[in-house]
Amino acid sequence: MNTRTALLDSAERAARQRGYDAFSYADLARDVGIRKASIHHHFPAKADLALSLIERYADRFFETLGEIDSTHRHAAEKLRAYVALYRDALVEGTQLCLCVAMSAGRDSLAEPVLDRLNQFHEKSAAWLTGVFEESLDDQTVSGVSDPNAEARATLALVEGAQLVARAAKNTSLFDAATAAFAARLSAPKPH
Amino acid sequence: MNTRTALLDSAERAARQRGYDAFSYADLARDVGIRKASIHHHFPAKADLALSLIERYADRFFETLGEIDSTHRHAAEKLRAYVALYRDALVEGTQLCLCVAMSAGRDSLAEPVLDRLNQFHEKSAAWLTGVFEESLDDQTVSGVSDPNAEARATLALVEGAQLVARAAKNTSLFDAATAAFAARLSAPKPH
DNA sequence: CGGAAACTTCCTACTACTAGGTAGGGCCCC
DNA sequence: GGGGCCCTACCTAGTAGTAGGAAGTTTCCG
Numbered sequence: 516m517n518t519r520t521a522l523l524d525s526a527e528r529a530a531r532q533r534g535y536d537a538f539s540y541a542d543l544a545r546d547v548g549i550r551k552a553s554i555h556h557h558f559p560a561k562a563d564l565a566l567s568l569i570e571r572y573a574d575r576f577f578e579t580l581g582e583i584d585s586t587h588r589h590a591a592e593k594l595r596a597y598v599a600l601y602r603d604a605l606v607e608g609t610q611l612c613l614c615v616a617m618s619a620g621r622d623s624l625a626e627p628v629l630d631r632l633n634q635f636h637e638k639s640a641a642w643l644t645g646v647f648e649e650s651l652d653d654q655t656v657s658g659v660s661d662p663n664a665e666a667r668a669t670l671a672l673v674e675g676a677q678l679v680a681r682a683a684k685n686t687s688l689f690d691a692a693t694a695a696f697a698a699r700l701s702a703p704k705p706h
Numbered sequence: 707m708n709t710r711t712a713l714l715d716s717a718e719r720a721a722r723q724r725g726y727d728a729f730s731y732a733d734l735a736r737d738v739g740i741r742k743a744s745i746h747h748h749f750p751a752k753a754d755l756a757l758s759l760i761e762r763y764a765d766r767f768f769e770t771l772g773e774i775d776s777t778h779r780h781a782a783e784k785l786r787a788y789v790a791l792y793r794d795a796l797v798e799g800t801q802l803c804l805c806v807a808m809s810a811g812r813d814s815l816a817e818p819v820l821d822r823l824n825q826f827h828e829k830s831a832a833w834l835t836g837v838f839e840e841s842l843d844d845q846t847v848s849g850v851s852d853p854n855a856e857a858r859a860t861l862a863l864v865e866g867a868q869l870v871a872r873a874a875k876n877t878s879l880f881d882a883a884t885a886a887f888a889a890r891l892s893a894p895k896p897h
Numbered sequence: 898c899g900g901a902a903a904c905t906t907c908c909t910a911c912t913a914c915t916a917g918g919t920a921g922g923g924c925c926c927c
Numbered sequence: 928g929g930g931g932c933c934c935t936a937c938c939t940a941g942t943a944g945t946a947g948g949a950a951g952t953t954t955c956c957g
Contacts, residue, residue, distance in 0.1 A: 518906080533813040536727045539942065553907050555944065618873040619810025622724040633874045658849060664886040667870075668863060671883035675866025679858075682809040683824045692862035695855040709932080730916060744933050746918065 519557045521547045526568055531610040535565065535617050535624070562625040565617075569631045572613045576635070580642050590650035591700035594669070597643070598693050601673040608684040615674050640666045655701045672696060710748045712738045717759055722801040726756065727811045753816040756808075760822045763804045767826070771833050781841035782891035785860070788834070789884050792864040799875040806865050831857045846892040863887060 525546040529538035540561070544551040558564040583596045604612050614635050617624060624632070643666035650656035659665055676692035716737040720729035731752070735742040749755040774787045795803050805826050808815060815823070834857035841847035850856055867883035 534725075534727065534811045536725065537811065537814055540944085541941080549906090550908060551943090552909080552945080556906065559944085561943070615869065616810070618869045619725060619807070623728055629873075636870055636873065660889070661886065664882065664889070667867075667879070667882040668884070668886040671866035671870055672859065672863050673866070674869055675862035675864070678806065678809045678865055678869065679827055679862055682820075682827065688858070691855065691858040693859070695852065695859040698851070698855070731918085732915075740932090741934060742917090743919080743935080747932060750918090752917065 518547065518549065518553075522554060522557055522564070523568060523571060526564055527572065527613060528610070530568065531604075531613055531616050534619060562628065565624065565628045566631065569613065569617065569628055569635070573631065573635050573638075577638060577642075580639075589653050589655040589701075590646050591653075591655035593646050593649075594656065595697070595700055597646075597669075598673060598697065601677055602686070602689055602693075605677060605680055605686050605689055608680055608686045611677050611681055612674065615677055618674075619678075636670065639670055642666075643669050657699045657701070669696070709738065709740065713745060713748055713755070714759060714762060717755055718763065718804060719801070721759065722795075722804050722807050725811050726808050727814050753819065756815065756819045757822065760804065760808065760819055760826070764822065764826050764829075768829060768833075771830075780844050780846040780892075781837050782844075782846035784837045784840075785834075785847065786888070786891055788837075788860075789864060789888065792868055793877070793880055793884075796868060796871055796877050796880055799871055799877045799880075802868050802872055803865070806868055809865075810869075827861065830861055833857075834860050848890045848892070860887070 522543060525543050526538065529542060529546075540551050540554050543554055554564075558567065579600065580597075583593050583600075587593045587596060601612060604610060611619075614632055617628070617632055640663075644662045647656065647659055647662035647665045650659050651662065672693065676689045679692060680686055680689035713734060716734050717729065720733060720737075731742050731745050734745055745755075749758065770791060771788070774784050774791075778784045778787060792803060795801060805823055808819070808823055831854075835853045838847065838850055838853035838856045841850050842853065863884065867880045870883060871877055871880035
């Protein structure tokens with residue numbers, strides 16, 4: 516179907532698997548089935564592609580966080596869903612969150628792309644801070660004193676866990692890294 | 707001085723600043739002041755350079771961990787020093803730990819380099835597990851129940867914190883991400 | 898309605914440049 | 928004289944990006 520979408524899909528897969536620097540217009544062309552030059556019609560320069568890529572990714576991501584908000588009541592449940600999001604993104608230890616992949620190779624990124632990247636981190640931290648504040652009320656997460664510090668730590672934890680797990684191509688390393696955090700989340704009440 | 711060492715120094719700086727994929731033999735040659743072809747005398751292929759790079763880095767790193775072991779008595783002090791190690795490696799938010807940088811671009815890494823990388827992670831986790839086990843005795847770290855899980859979490863935390871801080875070129879984001887962890891470490895006893 | 902202009906999408910063919918790596922030779926010192 | 932170290936000159940294969948044109952589709956107007 517839509518060539519532009521197919522290009523974005525292919526580019527996202529490649530960037531998350533091999534890093535932003537490690538895919539070329541030639542790779543994309545081969546994958547999508549058009550000629551290299553035709554890609555320039557949709558994305559004049561690679562920086563344009565990168566920007567579209569991160570915008571689409573961020574939109575989807577925060578839409579998902581919104582869904583988590585509306586389908587889970589307790590802070591612990593939301594955090595479990597958040598961690599699961601990063602775990603699922605690993606896809607058998609081969610793919611990173613696009614933002615982790617881009618953070619890694621950040622020196623070859625254009626300014627507007629970098630802005631979006633930091634915006635992504637800040638928005639994530641804000642959402643997490645909100646959830647940890649809820650946890651102060653519903654008491655479903657143990658040992659919370661500073662919601663903002665917890666949010667920053669959780670963000671770093673899931674991103675780092677992805678990195679370590681991907682390096683070894685082993686999803687269970689992600690689980691091992693997040694186990695201590697998961698233990699702080701109260702079990703869903705049976706009723 | 708030693709050309710080989712100068713090459714390793716330059717390569718390490720470049721890899722940690724811009725990522726492993728983002729520096730070339732031409733960059734190195736310019737930086738060190740010899741011709742590109744001459745580098746091949748010291749490191750026939752780039753994979754040879756990468757291997758030497760990570761071996762030297764890991765040797766230094768674990769030597770430093772040994773020093774931490776011998777200069778600090780309590781688990782909390784050791785962990786504070788460990789986190790500081792990653793914080794200092796950031797160098798004003800521009801450089802990553804070499805292993806974080808390599809984990810990110812891992813698809814362009816040769817097998818032996820990847821082995822060393824995972825070896826680094828495993829050895830780090832083992833050291834951390836040991837320290838958390840000590841903490842069960844000396845009670846200087848709060849809320850420890852599973853030393854191995856704590857070790858994996860701490861490794862992911864500092865690596866993730868580096869990534870996030872470097873993306874924003876802002877060391878204080880590293881501090882924010884590790885603040886909650888630091889709060890669990892008992893203050894050094896005044897005497 | 899018919900037809901021309903305009904736009905979209907893709908093509909072939911090319912540019913200028915960079916990558917890692919090789920061949921072979923010169924120089925200096927043990 | 929042989930080895931360590933570095934050089935010039937070159938190779939192949941890849942990179943992003945451009946020029947210009949061929950189709951098909953849409954839009955607009957008499």
